[in-house]
Amino acid sequence: MDLKNLTNTFNDHISQIVELVTDESINHPFGFTFTFNTKNLEKYNKGVNEAYERESFVDLFEKLDGMKNHCLYWFEIEDKKQRDTLIGLLNTYRENKKEVGYRTVPAKALKNYEGSQSNVIYVGVRTGKGEYTKQKHSNIAGRINQHLGYYGTNATQGLQLCSYASGLDINITLKVFQFSNLGDDYLKLIEKAVARHFKPHCGRH
Incomplete structure (x- = not known):
């Protein structure tokens, strides 16, 4: 098989992975969905328990x-009005980054995604440590905690949802897929391909 054919085969495989993970009609054994409402997000206060122990998110973090x-x-x-409200709050929060206590959020999406009507806010990946890690929480659990906004370090980037959406009535769905035996470099390629598919509202992919 020559290089051109190998390249075409590789591109086909990436496209097939994107199609598989974004097909809502398939019940994936390697993924799950969790919907939460921002009214259950308390504002971050230094010293309070992280999201792992919050009643509304116990099931999420166990998974x-x-x-x-x-x-x-x-x-x-999914709700366009709620989506636009959250994006507006996120953009305003980002613009006020000189305020005391500001927590780092993702950059605006690339220019070619401007005007996107996508329901997807952010696409990301998290490398794992394998089945035998001794960490109290998995890497993906730690990353989602950062997105909810309860991580103890302000400079660690995440959506920081509790900093600007706490108490509001916005339904957000998190979808997570796990890959086994996948190299780190391939994970990044899949992230970029899925981002091209969804055209999320923030994050530089």
Whole structure:
């Protein structure tokens, strides 16, 4: 097989993976969905328990802690009005980054995604440590905790949802897929391909 054929085969495989993980009609044994409402997000206060112990998210983190391998995930909002409200709040929060206590959020999406009507807010990946890690929480659990906004370090980038959406009535769905025996470099390629498919509202893919 020559290089051209290999390249075409590789591209076909990436396309097939994107199609598989984004097909909502398939019940994936390697993925799960969790919907939460921002009214259950308390504002971050230094010293309070992280999201792992919050009643509204116990089921979420129990599931995430069982996912030890590489993961792809995204946050989406089906209701257009709620989506636009959250994006507006996120953009305003980003612009006020000189305020005391500002927590780092993702950059605006690439210019070729501007005007996107996608329901997807953010697409990301998290490398895993395998089944035998001794960490209290899995890598993907830690990453989602950062997105909810409860991680103790302000400079660690995440959606930081509790900093600007706490108490509001916005339904957000998190979708997570786990891959086994996948190289780190391939995970990044899949992330970029899925981002091209969804055209999320923030994050530089």
